[in-house]
Amino acid sequence: MLKTQDIGYWYTNEQDYLYKNVDLTFDAGKMYAILGASGSGKTTFLSLIAGLDVPKEGSIYFNDKNVTSIGLRNYRKNDVSTIFQSYNLLPYMSALDNVLTAMSICQTQVNNRKEYALEHLNKVGIDESLATKPVTQLSGGQQQRVAIVRSLCCNHDLIVADEPTGNLDDQTSQDIVSLFQKVAHEQNKCIIIVTHEQDVAKKCDKVFELKNKTFELVK
Numbered sequence: 001m002l003k004t005q006d007i008g009y010w011y012t013n014e015q016d017y018l019y020k021n022v023d024l025t026f027d028a029g030k031m032y033a034i035l036g037a038s039g040s041g042k043t044t045f046l047s048l049i050a051g052l053d054v055p056k057e058g059s060i061y062f063n064d065k066n067v068t069s070i071g072l073r074n075y076r077k078n079d080v081s082t083i084f085q086s087y088n089l090l091p092y093m094s095a096l097d098n099v100l101t102a103m104s105i106c107q108t109q110v111n112n113r114k115e116y117a118l119e120h121l122n123k124v125g126i127d128e129s130l131a132t133k134p135v136t137q138l139s140g141g142q143q144q145r146v147a148i149v150r151s152l153c154c155n156h157d158l159i160v161a162d163e164p165t166g167n168l169d170d171q172t173s174q175d176i177v178s179l180f181q182k183v184a185h186e187q188n189k190c191i192i193i194v195t196h197e198q199d200v201a202k203k204c205d206k207v208f209e210l211k212n213k214t215f216e217l218v219k
């Protein structure tokens with residue numbers, strides 16, 4: 001589904017590159033973790049595969065098409081959903097409206113978008129009364145769950161998530177990871193998670209560790 005071919009990235013000087021010649025393949029129906037020390041470049045890598053930035057070298061292919069020929073905007077709208085560390089919810093809207101707005105932009109094909117969104121919010125413990133409050137009145141962990149539901153409701157084939165369980169208690173974190181697992185395996189999606197948590201990585205089908213500027217397959 002997703003392939004990186006010889007990609008390299010650096011911010012200011014090429015000599016200070018984060019990585020070079022990265023050739024990785026991510027398949028549909030699998031959940032991946034990316035581990036690595038703070039500052040190693042995990043978030044940067046997610047922004048490349050999410051089409052938010054472009055590599056300095058090499059190319060990224062989604063279903064054998066170069067994402068630059070798909071067009072980054074089309075790629076983000078139709079193919080990939082991103083869960084950001086900082087949630088990036090629209091603060092003046094309710095949780096439900098955040099999800100519905102994303103579904104409308106992505107043109108999610110379901111019979112009743114509101115019912116679908118509420119059902120998915122419910123699955124992660126956000127009931128209708130919470131879902132209709134301004135999202136800024138929700139706790140950090142609740143907002144994180146709204147951001148996760150927003151990405152799942154777009155029904156894109158690729159979901160990338162930056163520390164999606166960083167703000168959640170153990171039980172909620174396990175529930176979210178199980179939900180991701182189910183979505184990957186039963187709906188044939190590809191899910192790529194940046195995480196510091198070994199427990200999360202253990203539940204993934206494959207794990208890459210970013211170390212010494214190289215991605216190593218450790219599981």
Ligand SMILES: Nc1ncnc2c1ncn2[C@@H]1O[C@H](COP(=O)(O)OP(=O)(O)OP(=O)(O)O)[C@@H](O)[C@H]1O
Binds near residue numbers: 011012040041043045
């Ligand atoms: N916009 C930027 N301009 C210059 N350098 C940057 C920029 N963003 C990140 N960096 C640097 O690039 C390196 C990789 O950052 P990145 O956020 O990708 O790491 P990370 O592995 O996700 O870290 P963490 O686990 O702490 O979130 C860091 O040294 C960071 O300081």
